[in-house]
Amino acid sequence: MTASADADSPNGTRSVRERLIDAAEACLRAKGIRATTVSEIAEAAGVSRGWLYRHYPDKASLLGAAIVRLNNAFWTESNQILSGCDGFEEQLAVGVRLGRSAYDSPGALVMQLRRDEPEEFAACAGAGVQGLVPDLGLFWRPYLEAARDRGEIHADTELDEAAEWVARVEISLGTVPGETLDPDDHEAVLRFMQRYVLPGLRVAPPHR
Structure with a gap:
């Protein structure tokens, strides 16, 4: 293969x-x-x-670029889906389904890789995208802020702490088996959010 055949093409x-x-x-x-x-x-x-190494110096940097693109695709896809939900409790329930669909969604492949090969993932992705809970917390924070502004949760909710708690709930429901809740039953997950998660966000947080 010649260099001209390998060269970047500007024509579509x-x-x-x-x-x-x-x-x-x-x-x-x-x-x-x-x-x-x-x-x-x-x-x-x-x-x-040889031509690959002209663009990426090693396997980690190339896979890291792929992981970053996958990561961006997952959050973009998830935002599009959650933006169409009616209210915060529906967004929470749909969030569990998104987490459960990690094997089906191309964008969510990054979640699977992070879980199954954490050391390799960290080496390729770098510190910027390796923390699952921080990533999910940052993802949920604007939804919590919007819910607070709509009066769906308490006005004094500490958004960063609440976002991390929501992230941990979503991870647990999506990945840890239980006996009383089927995470693939959307209505059951919605009832769980209404009974347990939303009440915790609607009360005034205790003063420190």
């Missing part, structure tokens, strides 16, 4: 970087981080290993 075709990230995502989906090799990515992208 996907650039080498885009093709490499596409190939990296496909390999991550099929094999995970540990089992993916640079040679496989280069072959899938239709470039030589």
